Amino acid sequence: MDNHPFSHTATSQEPPSSLRRSTRIEFVTPVFLSGRDAAGERFRELTQTVVVNLHGCRLRTSYHVLVGMLVTLECPKAGTTGKGVCVKVWDAPAGVVGHEIAVQLVRPQNLWSVPNPPADWEIVAKTMVEGPTVQAEPPTQAAAPPSPAAPPLVPHAQTSPLGTLTVDLRLAELEGRSAQLLESFLDIMRSQAEEITRTSLEELRQQVEVLLRDAEERLRQSIHQSYEASAASLTGLGCDLIDQMTSRSAQLIRSAEETLRASLRELPGSQDRAAPAQSPKQASQK
Numbered sequence: 001m002d003n004h005p006f007s008h009t010a011t012s013q014e015p016p017s018s019l020r021r022s023t024r025i026e027f028v029t030p031v032f033l034s035g036r037d038a039a040g041e042r043f044r045e046l047t048q049t050v051v052v053n054l055h056g057c058r059l060r061t062s063y064h065v066l067v068g069m070l071v072t073l074e075c076p077k078a079g080t081t082g083k084g085v086c087v088k089v090w091d092a093p094a095g096v097v098g099h100e101i102a103v104q105l106v107r108p109q110n111l112w113s114v115p116n117p118p119a120d121w122e123i124v125a126k127t128m129v130e131g132p133t134v135q136a137e138p139p140t141q142a143a144a145p146p147s148p149a150a151p152p153l154v155p156h157a158q159t160s161p162l163g164t165l166t167v168d169l170r171l172a173e174l175e176g177r178s179a180q181l182l183e184s185f186l187d188i189m190r191s192q193a194e195e196i197t198r199t200s201l202e203e204l205r206q207q208v209e210v211l212l213r214d215a216e217e218r219l220r221q222s223i224h225q226s227y228e229a230s231a232a233s234l235t236g237l238g239c240d241l242i243d244q245m246t247s248r249s250a251q252l253i254r255s256a257e258e259t260l261r262a263s264l265r266e267l268p269g270s271q272d273r274a275a276p277a278q279s280p281k282q283a284s285q286k
Contacts, residue, residue: 022054022108023118029078031059031112035071038064050100054121055108056084062098065089070182071103078113082106083179106179 027049034044043063051058057073065071065086074081088102108128110117 022124023120024051024053025114025118026050027052027112027114029112030076031057032074032076033059033061033063033071034074035065035069038066038069049112052112052114054110054117054124056087056102056104057112058088058100058102060098060100065101070179073103073105073111075111075113078111080109080111080113082109082111085175085179104175106175 029052030046030048032044033047035042037043045062047059047061049057049059067086067089069086071084071086072081073084083106084103085106086101087104090100092099105111108124110121110125114121
């Protein structure tokens with residue numbers, strides 16, 4: 001059997017709690033599951049746990065996640081975040097959208113903030129911090145010394161819980177280092193991508209500034225040319241108006257003079273005053 005906490009299927013017989021790394025309990029809490037799916041596309045979805053323990057959880061997802069893929073779990077209620085590896089995938093029943101997966105945490109912890117967790121959670125957590133310690137057995141009643149032919153009693157390393165914890169700790173450490181290497185590689189790739197993006201944006205900004213200056217200069221020249229054309233047009237129009245007004249005024253003055261003269265000729269006695277005086281010689285001739 002695999003040594004991860006969710007390696008068995010749902011129909012397999014449950015092992016004794018003493019052989020598990022930490023007790024599993026049914027605990028439902030919302031979590032954000034994020035990472036990359038089988039197609040390499042990033043995803044992030046809100047789902048919820050079904051079963052949890054100190055080393056991971058079982059939850060449902062609508063994305064295609066494969067065994068061995070690194071994912072991130074965020075528990076919004078507790079405000080905690082942890083990295084994990086998909087260690088088991090269950091096929092979805094017919095007519096059901098999504099499927100269940102088992103996620104093993106890189107660093108075992110009570111990520112779900114389970115109130116009053118099982119007692120072995122605290123023991124496992126303490127063992128991870130302080131390291132496994134061999135407790136002295138309490139004194140028992142005096143027993144008869146073994147016979148010389150009897151072999152010495154040696155604890156079986158494979159069935160020792162402390163040995164299992166040591167292997168689990170080493171596996172967790174290796175998984176943590178793998179996750180750190182992956183994160184370092186992703187950080188380098190993100191830094192390079194950010195640098196390329198900044199360079200591209202700076203070049204784009206410079207090109208936009210050149211285009212804006214060129215457009216502004218062309219617009220200024222166009223406005224200046226339009227202003228000069230408008231000024232010349234207005235000047236010509238003003239000259240035409242002045243000429244027309246001058247010609248019209250001269251016509252009005254001539255018309256007024258003619259009208260005034262006609263009026264004066266029609267006044268009584270204007271003809272007598274207008275006729276020249278005759279001499280006495282001219283009068284005698286008449």
